[in-house]
C-alpha cells in the first residue's frame with residue numbers, strides 16, 4: 534500500500550472493508566491448498582520438492598502474519614485522530630501549493646512533457662528545494678514510464694507517495710526531545726532575529742508545564758532591546774520561572790545564573806533564549822561557544838538539545854541559515870515556525886534533503902496551543918486532505 538493510501542485510511546477509517554479482507558484471506562488459503570496439492574503431485578521430481586515445500590511454508594507463514602496483522606488493526610475505526618491545529622495551520626498551503634497540484638490534474642488529460650514541466654515548477658515554487666524536486670521528477674518519470682501511466686488523475690497519489698518517501702523511509706529522524714534522566718534538561722534555542730525563538734520558548738514552556746514539568750526560562754538574548762522583557766512576559770503568561778539581566782549583560786553570565794538556580798531548585802527543564810546575529814558569524818560562534826562551555830561546566834552532557842528555529846515563510850533563505858548555523862555549532866533539532874503564514878508548505882522536504890536535521894516542532898500560529906510536535910502523517914494529511 535502506498536503512503537497516500539495508508540494515511541487516507543489512517544485518518545478516515547477507510548482501511549480495507551472487512552469483506553474485502555475476507556476475500557483476500559480466502560484467496561490466500563486457496564493458493565496454499567493448491568500448492569499443497571501440487572506438492573503431492575510432483576513427488577517424483579525430487580529436486581523441486583524441497584523448493585516447493587519451502588514456498589508452501591512461507592505462504593503459511595504469510596497467512597499467519599496476515600491474520601495477526603488483522604487482529605492488531607481494527608478494520609473500520611480510524612487509527613489516528615486529525616490534529617485540528619495542523620488542519621487549520623496548513624490552510625494557506627492547502628489553498629496554494631496543493632490546490633495548484635490538483636488544478637494541474639484537471640488541466641491535463643494526458644501526462645505529457647508540458648504536464649511534467651508545470652509540475653516541476655509548482656513543486657519548486659512550493660519551497661521544496663531544487664535538488665529534491667529534480668530527484669523526485671526523475672523517480673516520477675521513470676515510474677510513469679514503467680507503469681505506463683497516462684492519466685494525470687492516477688498520478689495524484691503517486692506524487693504524494695514519491696514526494697514523502699524520503700521522509701518516511703528514514704527512521705533515523707525522530708521528533709522526540711532528548712531528556713536528561715538525572716538532573717535538569719537543558720534546551721538551547723538559536724536562530725536569527727525574528728524567526729520566533731522567544732515565542733517558541735513561551736509556547737513550549739506552556740506545553741511542558743502542562744505535562745507537569747518544572748520549567749525555567751533563561752533570557753540569553755541580552756542584545757536586542759526588549760528581548761528579556763518579552764521572555765519574562767511569556768514566563769508570566771504561562772506560569773513558569775524566569776532568569777534575566779539588564780540589556781547588554783554577558784549572555785554567558787545569565788546562563789550561568791540560570792543553571793545554578795536550576796540545579797539548586799531542581800528544575801526539570803531549562804530553556805535558554807539567545808541572540809542570533811548571523812551577520813557576524815565569528816562573534817556569534819564565539820558567543821555560542823562560550824555559552825556552551827558554561828552549560829557543559831554546570832551540567833555535564835548538556836545542552837541536551839540545541840534547537841534551531843527557522844521561519845517557514847523565508848523559504849530558501851531559511852535553508853541557508855540552517856547551513857550557516859550548522860557550520861558554527863551542533864544542532865540537534867529544528868523548529869519550523871510560521872507554517873501558517875506560507876502558502877508553500879514544502880520547506881519540510883527541503884530541510885530533510887538539504888540539512889538533514891529532524892524537525893521536532895512546528896509553529897502553526899501565534900497562540901500557545903499552536904506549537905505542535907512534528908508529525909509527518911498529520912502534516913501530509915493537513916496538506917492533502919482535500920484529495921482524500
Ligand SMILES: Nc1nc2c(ncn2[C@@H]2O[C@H](COP(=O)(O)OP(=O)(O)O)[C@@H](O)[C@H]2O)c(=O)[nH]1
Nearest residue numbers: 726727728729730731732870871896897898899
Ligand atoms: N503566524 C505565526 N507567527 C509566529 C509563529 N511563531 C512566531 N511568530 C511571530 O513571529 C514574531 C517574532 O517572534 P519572536 O519570538 O520575537 O522571534 P525571535 O526574534 O526569534 O525571538 C512574533 O510576532 C511572533 O508572534 C508562528 O508559528 N506563526
Ligand SMILES: [Mg+2]
Nearest residue numbers: 730731754760
Ligand atoms: Mg527573541
